[in-house]
Amino acid sequence: MKESLNSPGVQIPEELSGLVAITTLDRIYNWGRRNSLWPLMSGLACCAIEMICTAASRYDFSRFGMEVMRPSPRQADFMLISGTVTKKMVPQLVRLYNQMPEPKYVVAMGACASGGGPFKEGYSVVPGIDKFLPVDVYIPGCPPTPQALLNGLMKLQEKIDHQALKTDAHWYKKDGSAPIPVPILGPDLIDLRKVEQIRLASQVQQPASDADNNEVPHE
Amino acid sequence: MSDQSAVVGTVTEVFPDWFSPDSRPGYAGYIVPSERMREAAGYLKNRKHFDMLTSVTSADYFPEDRIEMVYHFRRSTGGEPLRIKCFLSRVESQIDSLVDVFPGAELQEREVWDLMGVRFTGHPDLRRILTWEGFAGHPLRKDWKEPFFEDEIKPYKSRWPEGKFIRAEEKNPLGDNLCFPPGFDPESWVPDKDEILYKSMTRVAKAGEDGMDSDTIIVNLGPQHPSTHGVFRMVARLDGETVVDLKPVMGYLHRNHEKIGERNTFLGNMPFTDRLDYICSMSNNFAYALAVEKLLNIAPPERAEYIRVIMAELTRIVNHLVANGFLMNDLGAFFTPVLYSLEEREFILDFFEAASGSRMMCNYYRFGGVVRDLDENMMSMLKAILERLPRKMDELEKYLIGSEIVRIRSEGVGILTPEAAIANSATGPLLRASGVPYDLRRADPYSIYDRFDFDVCVRYHGDIYDRFMLRIDEIRQSIRILKQAVRDMPSGPVLTGKPQYQVRVPAGEAYGRVEGPKGELGFYLVSNGKTNPARYHVRAPTFINLTSLAGMSRGNKVADVVTILGSIDIVLGEVDR
Numbered sequence: 001m002k003e004s005l006n007s008p009g010v011q012i013p014e015e016l017s018g019l020v021a022i023t024t025l026d027r028i029y030n031w032g033r034r035n036s037l038w039p040l041m042s043g044l045a046c047c048a049i050e051m052i053c054t055a056a057s058r059y060d061f062s063r064f065g066m067e068v069m070r071p072s073p074r075q076a077d078f079m080l081i082s083g084t085v086t087k088k089m090v091p092q093l094v095r096l097y098n099q100m101p102e103p104k105y106v107v108a109m110g111a112c113a114s115g116g117g118p119f120k121e122g123y124s125v126v127p128g129i130d131k132f133l134p135v136d137v138y139i140p141g142c143p144p145t146p147q148a149l150l151n152g153l154m155k156l157q158e159k160i161d162h163q164a165l166k167t168d169a170h171w172y173k174k175d176g177s178a179p180i181p182v183p184i185l186g187p188d189l190i191d192l193r194k195v196e197q198i199r200l201a202s203q204v205q206q207p208a209s210d211a212d213n214n215e216v217p218h219e
Numbered sequence: 220m221s222d223q224s225a226v227v228g229t230v231t232e233v234f235p236d237w238f239s240p241d242s243r244p245g246y247a248g249y250i251v252p253s254e255r256m257r258e259a260a261g262y263l264k265n266r267k268h269f270d271m272l273t274s275v276t277s278a279d280y281f282p283e284d285r286i287e288m289v290y291h292f293r294r295s296t297g298g299e300p301l302r303i304k305c306f307l308s309r310v311e312s313q314i315d316s317l318v319d320v321f322p323g324a325e326l327q328e329r330e331v332w333d334l335m336g337v338r339f340t341g342h343p344d345l346r347r348i349l350t351w352e353g354f355a356g357h358p359l360r361k362d363w364k365e366p367f368f369e370d371e372i373k374p375y376k377s378r379w380p381e382g383k384f385i386r387a388e389e390k391n392p393l394g395d396n397l398c399f400p401p402g403f404d405p406e407s408w409v410p411d412k413d414e415i416l417y418k419s420m421t422r423v424a425k426a427g428e429d430g431m432d433s434d435t436i437i438v439n440l441g442p443q444h445p446s447t448h449g450v451f452r453m454v455a456r457l458d459g460e461t462v463v464d465l466k467p468v469m470g471y472l473h474r475n476h477e478k479i480g481e482r483n484t485f486l487g488n489m490p491f492t493d494r495l496d497y498i499c500s501m502s503n504n505f506a507y508a509l510a511v512e513k514l515l516n517i518a519p520p521e522r523a524e525y526i527r528v529i530m531a532e533l534t535r536i537v538n539h540l541v542a543n544g545f546l547m548n549d550l551g552a553f554f555t556p557v558l559y560s561l562e563e564r565e566f567i568l569d570f571f572e573a574a575s576g577s578r579m580m581c582n583y584y585r586f587g588g589v590v591r592d593l594d595e596n597m598m599s600m601l602k603a604i605l606e607r608l609p610r611k612m613d614e615l616e617k618y619l620i621g622s623e624i625v626r627i628r629s630e631g632v633g634i635l636t637p638e639a640a641i642a643n644s645a646t647g648p649l650l651r652a653s654g655v656p657y658d659l660r661r662a663d664p665y666s667i668y669d670r671f672d673f674d675v676c677v678r679y680h681g682d683i684y685d686r687f688m689l690r691i692d693e694i695r696q697s698i699r700i701l702k703q704a705v706r707d708m709p710s711g712p713v714l715t716g717k718p719q720y721q722v723r724v725p726a727g728e729a730y731g732r733v734e735g736p737k738g739e740l741g742f743y744l745v746s747n748g749k750t751n752p753a754r755y756h757v758r759a760p761t762f763i764n765l766t767s768l769a770g771m772s773r774g775n776k777v778a779d780v781v782t783i784l785g786s787i788d789i790v791l792g793e794v795d796r
Contacts, residue, residue, distance in 0.1 A: 042443050044450055045472055045792055046497035049579065056561040071445040088351055089450055089471040092443055112474075118491065120396070121387065121482070122475030123358050123365035124350060127396050143497075143579060184410045187355035188366070188397050195405045201392045202403040 004161075005031050026165050033077070033103070034065075034157040040076035040096065041069035045083025047110040047143040059146040064153060073097075078105035078156065079133075084112035084119050085126040087189040091182050097133050098179040102171030103163075105156055108135045109149060111142040118142065126189070132180060235262070241304060245514075245727020245746075248302025253288070256305050257315040263292050263301070264320060270295050270641050272321035274730075274763075275328055277335045278745050278754040281361035284309050286337060289743060290317075291730060291758075295641050295655055297662035300730065307337060309360075316342035323644025326467075326766050334359040334477070344419050349470040349795060352411035355400050358478055365478065366391055366398035372751050373482050413454075420456045421464040435463055438777065442471045446549050446781040449791030455772070455780060462780055465772045467765050469795050476796040480755035485511055485722050485746075486586070488755065492742075493580040495757060496793040498541055501534040501571070502735040504584035509665060510731025510742035511586045514724050517715055523588035524667045525708040529601070530574070530583060531733065532697040532704070533567050536608065538736035539648075539690035540564055542788040546687055547619065549785035550628050556619060563611055570600050586722055588714030598705070605701055612694055620688075629683035633771045633783035636681060643767045646760050647738025649787055652689040653681035659734035666733075670707075671700045683786040690788075721750055728754075737761050737788055757796055761789040 006012065010022045023031075043051060054061050061067060070076040073096045085093060097106070108129050111117030116127030129135060136159055139152035163169065170177060181192040190198065238249040238259070251259045263269040269292035278287045286307045291300040307314060316339035317324040328339045329348040336357030339345055347354060356363045367387040369375050377385060388394045399405075417437055441452035450471035456464045476495065480488050492507045493500035505527060512518065519527065544560030568578045574597055575581040575590070583589055593601075619625055635645070640653040650657055656677040660668040676692040678685035726748040732741035738760025745754035764787050772780045 041445055045474075046494055046579065048449065049497060052557075053561060053565070057558050058562070058565050084472060084474045086471060086473055088473065089442060092471075096443060116396070118494070119474040119479065121365065121367045121369075122479055123367075123396070125396060125474050127388070131395065145578065184408070185351045186353055186405065186408045186410065187400050187403060190405050190408065191395075194393070197393060198397070198399055198403070198405045202399045202401055 026163075029165060030160050030163060034160040036065045036068075036077075037105075037153070037156065037160075038068045038070050038075060038077045039066055040073055040079045040100065041071045042079065042093075042096065043082050044085065044089065045112065047082035047113070050143045050146055050149060051080060051082045051109065054146040054149045059150065061150060061153065064150070064157070066153060073099040074101065076100055077103070078107055078136075080107045080109055081113040081129045081133075081135075082109045084117065085129045087124045087126055088185065090126050090129075090132060090189065091184065093129070094132050094180050094182045098182070102177060103169070105136045105159075106133045107137045107139065107152060107156060109139045109152070110144055111140065114138045114140065132183065132191070233267075238303075241302075245725060247728070248304060250304045250306065253305040253307055253314050256288070256290075256303075257317060257320065259303060260290075260292075260317045260320045263303075268294055268296070269301055272317065272323050272644055273300055273646075273739060274644075274741060274743065274756075274758040275317070275324050275331060276743055276756040276758070277331050277337055277359075278756075279309070279335065279359065279361045280753075281309065286312055286335060288314055288331070288337065289756075291741070291743075293663075295657055297657070299663055300732075302730070312336055313338045313340060315340055316345075318342055321644065322642050323763060323766050326762060327644075330762075333357070336360060346415060346419070347470075349473040351470065352415060355398075358475070359481075365475070366393075366396050371482065372749065373484055373487060416454060416466065416468065420454065420466060440777075440780070441468075447784065448545065448789055451784075451789065451791055451794065453768075453780065453784070455777065457777060460776045460778075462772045462775055462777060465769045465780065467768055469762075469765075469791075472791040472795040474796070476757060477755055481752060483752075484720075484750045485724055485752060486720060488752070489584065490580065490582045493582055494792055495759065495796065496538075496735070496737065496740070496761070496790045497579060498790055499534045499538045499736050500579060500581045501530040501583060502538075502733055502740060504581065505531050505666075506731050506733040506735065506740045507742050508584040508586055508731070509733065510729050510744050511722070511724065513729035513731055514727055514744060514746055515586055515722065516725075517587045519588040520712050520715055521709050522592075522711040523713040523715075525704050526589050526593060526713060527584065527666060528668070528671075529593075529701060529704050529708075530571075530581075530589075532700050533570065533604075535697045535736040536694050537564050537567050538788075539694050542736075542785075543615075543619075543687055543690050546683070546782065546785040546788075547625070549782045550625060552622075552625075556615075559611075559615060559618075563608065566604050566607070570597065570604060573597050573600060585714055585718065587716060588712070590714070590718070592713045601701075601705060605698060605705065608698055609695070612691060612698075616691055625687075626684065628779075628782065629687060629786075631680070631682050631684075632775060632779050633683045633786060634681050635767055635771050639767065639770060640681070643770070644763050645738070645767050647735065647764065648686055648689050648693065649738065649764050649767065651676055652678045652685040654679040659732060659739055663732070668700075671703050673700050683782055686786040686788075724748070724750075724752075732758070735760055737790070737793070738764055757793075759793040759796060761787065762794045762796075765789065765794065 005021045007023050108114045113129050119125045120127045137152050137156045141148050183191045241248050271293040273291040273293045276289050288305040290303045293300050331337050333347045435456050435458045438455050441447040442450040452468040454466045492503040495503045540560040544557035547556035572578045575583040635653045637654045640650045656675045658675040673696045678689045724746045728745045730743045741758030743756040744752050747753040
């Protein structure tokens, strides 16, 4: 802990080591954040069970300052997408993300959250949460073992270590970060950022397909 | 024990003549004219004592103009299921609802409507259940294609055998898993705001004692809620703190298991079954393997049977530990009892990992056996677990049952009467805690369960406490079975024939079921002789057990609803599939 707080190369007299740390603002800011990352308590699917195991006594992620699972997004630092994201669930997840205070992070746990996984071809599965939320760490596995999850969370800590207040802390900028538009459920999932594309694609389809089936043209 | 297993097929003559036997090769059961299905259900219930409607499903026989409704009836006294079918036209696809005869059909009929587009006349609340209101089409129809559709059967021709890989996004005009009906205008779309859902709920506005009208309020619990065990949502109408009506809302984890299953090869579905009830992957494998083995008409070797039973019973222990731990969470003992449960679970998961290579998603069973043998090391691991578990169960029982808070909050709360449990097609611990000694391992034995000496656990109050205690009882019985299985396990091969990637499955239908930790887990398969199933339906126990939730919750306080849900023990992977 001392080592990560002290700036490298600064000599502290022997008698003061452990009492005094000489560091930069960036370093102490990130040191505080990385050691008290509170996850949002939200389990989606199978990966959530491994997440619970990781929280339990054998793997115990409280060693990394992460044991305070917050059911409320207002108190959470990062969101662990632990499972398959379906089209029906994604509006809620986006809303939760918008409700989280900055600085906030997203960890995609497992194959489904990263890219759809085994269920990618399914009609109501979002192939990866990164279609909507900015993902910081992807953890492979189906489900990732607790060791893999811990490794992924340590990667998140590393990422935080390297964020400089001056350049990376966009949350202190005047305009901050805009909320992500919450998608709505129509005949299929409507991403409000892609309304124009959707309209164009539906127009192109019109002459080609019959009125009563919504088959996708494929070769 | 029951000896009525010969009911179906031997006493054909007792059914009226409008029950015509299904004589297609590979098929069984009876066909009933669709307009008389309700009459048939009443007849079976009242005259033939088939008092449980186990499963309601359907199969699309496109390009023929035929959708088959498939019903499985059971007797709560035991015996094989009776299969009744109705043929419907794909265009009209309409049939009478059975909800007033068998309330357990409610959620299942909604599922058939949602995914297959069969309209049930007389259904009290026919809304979409796994997809959402406004969703285009009925996905399980054979002519409905998903946005990432590539081919009917895996492995896809474009990729195999050359080994090319094409990202599904590249073929889709939107570059995403999306497909909109032609001419769709996203800006004029009015999304569903759950108006229909809220309107469907009973509304009892009453005048209070002081003569003032008091209104009820609607509270949504979930889908993101710490106590809903996943992405489950309950909509409760409250009068003060008392629940007037409650509706389960699901589908937030609907990942198209059945549609994907119809594209996969038979063996390719095995790892997908792991992800149904992701706490009990071994039981899911078991039921699916049994269903396909019925179609293939093969049986696993002796040693494999014992290994299967060992794995299934260990899974039951894991599930009950986790279920009870989380029930304690819901009661307010936040996370401490779960830690004890998860500690024991880890020992069993290590054993699973040693045997199958994976902690949770075991993918261990194969058609005609299991994939790998257990060696001496694993057997000693197992023996250590069996030595430790009874002690730990005593410990858990000592700490929790003596707790006054546990007893006050769980005794007499969330009562399910045996009549209601049977009518609602409840199975598993939920049914047995209501005083119905119905366990498929005895009622309709499969595998080698008839060789073991164990008791069917039953408790009689039907409240949360009994469900909790019943799970502890069942863990003890599972340990008994495990000890006998370890003692008697013969040596020999663990798989009939050669290991195969592609099995040749003859045409026909089969229903494979096990007494899973949560209830009757069944797989209804239709094969048309190809390498993939033509229909792949999962009879998910927790999905059907949720039918009882509203009835148990009415009249209770909101805080109790959370524990009632916990005592049903749901896993969303299985509820939503």
